[in-house]
Amino acid sequence: MCPARAGARRGDVATEDQLSAAPNRRPGRRPGNPDTRDAVLAAARAAFAERGFDGATIRGIAADAGVDPALVHHYFGSKDQLFLAAIEAPANPADLLPEVLAAGRDELGAAVVRLLLKVWDGPMRPAGLALVRSAVGNEWTAKLLREFLVTQVLRRVVATLEIPAAEREARGALVASQLIGIVMARYVLRVEPLASASPQWLVAAIGPNVQRYLTGDLELP
Amino acid sequence: MCPARAGARRGDVATEDQLSAAPNRRPGRRPGNPDTRDAVLAAARAAFAERGFDGATIRGIAADAGVDPALVHHYFGSKDQLFLAAIEAPANPADLLPEVLAAGRDELGAAVVRLLLKVWDGPMRPAGLALVRSAVGNEWTAKLLREFLVTQVLRRVVATLEIPAAEREARGALVASQLIGIVMARYVLRVEPLASASPQWLVAAIGPNVQRYLTGDLELP
Numbered sequence: 506m507c508p509a510r511a512g513a514r515r516g517d518v519a520t521e522d523q524l525s526a527a528p529n530r531r532p533g534r535r536p537g538n539p540d541t542r543d544a545v546l547a548a549a550r551a552a553f554a555e556r557g558f559d560g561a562t563i564r565g566i567a568a569d570a571g572v573d574p575a576l577v578h579h580y581f582g583s584k585d586q587l588f589l590a591a592i593e594a595p596a597n598p599a600d601l602l603p604e605v606l607a608a609g610r611d612e613l614g615a616a617v618v619r620l621l622l623k624v625w626d627g628p629m630r631p632a633g634l635a636l637v638r639s640a641v642g643n644e645w646t647a648k649l650l651r652e653f654l655v656t657q658v659l660r661r662v663v664a665t666l667e668i669p670a671a672e673r674e675a676r677g678a679l680v681a682s683q684l685i686g687i688v689m690a691r692y693v694l695r696v697e698p699l700a701s702a703s704p705q706w707l708v709a710a711i712g713p714n715v716q717r718y719l720t721g722d723l724e725l726p
Numbered sequence: 727m728c729p730a731r732a733g734a735r736r737g738d739v740a741t742e743d744q745l746s747a748a749p750n751r752r753p754g755r756r757p758g759n760p761d762t763r764d765a766v767l768a769a770a771r772a773a774f775a776e777r778g779f780d781g782a783t784i785r786g787i788a789a790d791a792g793v794d795p796a797l798v799h800h801y802f803g804s805k806d807q808l809f810l811a812a813i814e815a816p817a818n819p820a821d822l823l824p825e826v827l828a829a830g831r832d833e834l835g836a837a838v839v840r841l842l843l844k845v846w847d848g849p850m851r852p853a854g855l856a857l858v859r860s861a862v863g864n865e866w867t868a869k870l871l872r873e874f875l876v877t878q879v880l881r882r883v884v885a886t887l888e889i890p891a892a893e894r895e896a897r898g899a900l901v902a903s904q905l906i907g908i909v910m911a912r913y914v915l916r917v918e919p920l921a922s923a924s925p926q927w928l929v930a931a932i933g934p935n936v937q938r939y940l941t942g943d944l945e946l947p
Contacts (some may be wrong), residue, residue, distance in 0.1 A: 529890040641914055651804040678911060678920045679931055685908020685915070690899060693862055694872040694906070699899045702947040710900055710944055714935040723931055726923040 545577055546569040549591035554648045558588060558656040585657065592649045595632030596624055600659045606665050612658035612718025615708050617662060621684055622704040625692055637688060655683050666719060675725055687711065728808055772813035773867045779809060779877040806878065813870045816853030817845055819878045827886050836882060836929050836938025842905055843925040846913055858909060875882040875902050887940060896946055900939035908932065 548569035552561035563584055567574040582588040589597055601620060608616035625633055640650035660676035666673065687707070690696045699707070717723075769790035773782035784805055788795040792914075802808040812817055822841060829837035846854055859872035880898035887894065908928070911917045920928070 518772050580833055604834070638862050641859050647915050654915070655917065673930075675919050678917045681915075681917050682907040682911040682920060682932070683935070684907070686903040686905070687912040689906040689910060690903040694868050694875070694902075695898045696872050696876060696902050698896050698947045699903060706947040710896075710947075711903070714904070714938060716936060724926040724927070726919045726931075
């Protein structure tokens with residue numbers, strides 16, 4: 506059964522009156538009617554998993570949830586923000602990546618590893634682990650985590666390199682393989698000495714490998 | 727509750743008579759009384775998870791299972807073989823690794839990636855995925871998978887390099903981070919183009935990174 510349709514109630518399309526009566530979004534406060542919100546999030550998860558981030562649209566998600574697209578924008582903001590809410594992302598890469606992208610081209614690999622460790626060594630780790638656990642056990646969540654990594658993280662990192670799209674995709678996927686591997690080895694399997702090594706050591710040991718994936722000589726697949 | 731003790735029946739210590747009456751081990755045939763076998767495997771899983779591969783002993787596992795150590799040897803062979811049976815390993819690295827280790831020192835990184843892809847692109851993938859899924863959801867299985875990777879795979883690979891033990895451990899753990907990352911990106915999350923790339927391309931793209939972890943300049947943590 507499609508979870509989006511399970512959560513949708515087609516008779517409950519929001520009117521412009523309801524929309525203007527919706528509370529303003531404030532930080533730390535979840536806006537709107539919880540049932541409508543949940544219906545939109547369920548529809549969003551289904552759409553992003555089935556059609557990918559690029560293929561899903563706010564208009565389609567709103568239709569699946571039985572609400573007006575303007576209400577979805579009003580509750581969640583952009584498609585990026587709706588996606589992050591749908592997968593319960595522990596952090597918004599758009600807030601964190603600028604410090605990575607400010608690094609010079611030759612420092613990008615080290616900067617990516619440093620950011621990964623900062624996020625995972627901090628309070629976001631439990632939510633991150635929950636997401637990885639869910640993705641490994643469930644094909645649907647695996648697709649969502651892949652879309653998150655590719656569209657929210659890697660695409661932004663490789664966009665700073667002036668290279669063709671196909672090459673960006675291949676380099677981004679290789680970087681993904683090393684980053685997911687750090688998460689698995691350090692935080693899930695706890696392989697020593699990676700599990701207790703300092704971030705500084707890990708950045709020095711792994712940064713150059715990520716750098717090669719970003720800017721080193723590579724043929725396209 | 728400790729699974730080892732749950733499976734153990736202390737009144738059921740095997741006698742030498744029972745031992746000599748046990749059927750000979752034949753390939754493809756599971757030897758011995760299924761209940762005794764299961765008790766030994768449960769005791770082995772508990773011991774390897776709690777004390778690690780190096781800390782666990784056949785004698786201790788036999789005592790936990792309430793059987794004679796000779797019976798454990800008779801049923802399972804060596805500690806390595808008991809461990810592989812306990813975690814239901816889809817392959818025995820001791821059978822597969824010689825072709826990797828025959829590669830020259832400068833080809834070791836590519837050879838390791840090539841073997842990983844050969845195993846995971848073949849019929850062992852479902853069992854491998856089951857092991858990874860279980861390890862991610864369960865701390866106990868995570869410890870067992872870590873022990874498998876470190877003691878059965880990485881230790882054998884880095885043993886071919888003439889370097890001090892601490893350095894071998896660090897290099898092996900870094901290699902683990904990249905290998906687990908390939909499994910996650912290609913087979914679990916199915917990140918493109920990694921998911922559909924040829925093994926040849928993956929070996930050329932990733933082999934040099936694994937090689938750097940094995941023989942490149944690295945400080946110790």
